[in-house]
């Protein structure tokens with residue numbers, strides 16, 4: 264089993280309350296003070312990419328960033344992923360159907376139902392399911408070509424990697440967005456009508472003797488012990504067809520964001536955009552606060568080799584939507600709509616989804632402020648908070664975002680997970696499952712070393728800054744030019760926030776004291792000790808550090824500003840405490856339910 268996924272499961276089993284309870288309310292602490300003072304050098308960032316120009320392009324080459332470092336993670340790992348899918352219906356893709364694997368989610372559970380809700384709509388084969396699979400399941404983009412079948416019924420999933428970023432995502436079948444308007448997919452069309460949360464509908468979760476069952480009727484027979492009745496359903500479908508307003512209320516009223524996926528390679532767009540504007544007007548009537556996002560998707564391949572072609576396409580779409588909305592009686596800008604150019608073959612879909620997800624986070628301004636202070640205090644160039652599992656960044660400081668730096672940071676996460684998975688103390692099949700020796704379980708999540716004191720310094724492209732080897736006792740903290748560490752060590756919070764943990768990497772093997780922390784994630788490639796430093800050949804440093812469950816801070820800083828690493832760690836520790844004190848972090852969803 265891929266430890267990456269394993270770690271996620273582990274988190275889910277784990278109630279990380281202890282870190283929350285140890286949180287301090289002192290949000291500013293030592294990183295307080297000082298406003299953002301940041302000078303950005305985009306050129307530097309761009310130049311450090313080195314090999315990855317092709318990866319960024321998103322041109323005809325269809326590079327494979329997502330799959331790149333995780334290898335061919337196949338979708339069989341899905342059951343380990345902390346998302347719960349309700350395939351229902353025909354569910355052609357087995358991996359999509361978690362029925363029977365115990366990973367069942369009750370979407371009527373108030374804790375799940377109250378999560379922000381993202382709706383994925385759009386025509387058939389626009390790429391909705393592919394987006395989900397690539398981002399949340401690490402499916403290789405090429406795999407989507409042959410592994411995905413048409414979505415037959417509404418599929419819902421909980422994304423709950425990190426306490427700060429939880430939501431449900433609803434993937435509608437292709438025609439579903441046209442329901443109620445006589446399209447092929449009218450309610451129940453093709454065996455996949457949707458009545459979320461209502462009795463007698465297609466996608467209803469019933470409780471049956473304590474076992475959650477998915478009430479599903481796809482023409483293949485009733486799989487539920489409930490009271491589904493085909494006549495009643497037909498009646499209900501007929502009612503919905505006559506009165507789509509009911510469905511609108513059920514579907515849109517509780518939604519936070521509507522993502523409409525448009526296949527940019529499937530011109531002309533007239534028909535699709537008519538349906539889109541119709542959907543949007545109904546959505547906005549049912550829920551005026553819903554955020555509408557359009558993914559102009561599949562902007563790759565020979566049709567979109569140049570950026571101009573992509574921008575032209577987006578402009579066309581925007582113009583047509585504006586015209587359609589005007590025809591429907593909406594003034595320009597009456598409905599705010601965001602447009603994103605996306606493709607699963609490059610980083611653009613991560614960037615777009617990151618922006619969508621950020622809007623779901625009520626604490627976003629606070630996060631941004633905390634990162635501003637950190638960046639300013641530590642003279643960093645840029646700092647991102649990444650959801651490690653999906654590699655979406657959920658927040659950054661307020662300086663402009665450079666796509667290439669995001670991509671670089673995102674790739675770093677892959678590197679850390681991969682190297683940790685292979686060389687970590689418990690990774691790569693080295694786990695001593697029977698061994699009563701937790702003393703040796705110190706996952707070596709720092710790049711560059713297993714049992715090597717130089718572990719936290721890795722050079723990419725030369726210019727390695729080899730640290731003095733510290734061959735002392737197992738618990739000695741390496742001391743070199745970072746040595747002004749009294750503060751951080753003395754500060755010694757009750758958790759593992761102390762900034763020196765990464766200095767200990769490689770030295771606790773054999774030590775007799777069990778570290779009672781999150782661990783929660785035995786075998787995890789990402790845990791509270793995870794950190795990594797990559798020195799780039801152009802004098803920049805990438806620094807990754809765990810700050811919360813499956814949440815990583817990835818900073819970009821100049822090498823000369825990275826000398827006081829202990830101070831940086833100390834400030835990151837303060838950031839970590841502040842994050843844990845955020846109300847969102849303290850909330851928990853069902854334990855073991857998803």
Ligand SMILES: Nc1nc2c(ncn2[C@@H]2O[C@H](COP(=O)(O)OP(=O)(O)OP(=O)(O)O)[C@@H](O)[C@H]2O)c(=O)[nH]1
Nearest residue numbers: 388389390391392393407408413414437561606607
């Ligand atoms: N070139 C290209 N193809 C893509 C992209 N995203 C998805 N596809 C392909 O589009 C096809 C349809 O993808 P799906 O994800 O099944 O589309 P869907 O919108 O979920 O379709 P339904 O399930 O019918 O609603 C697959 O063959 C994908 O490989 C993309 O960014 N670029």
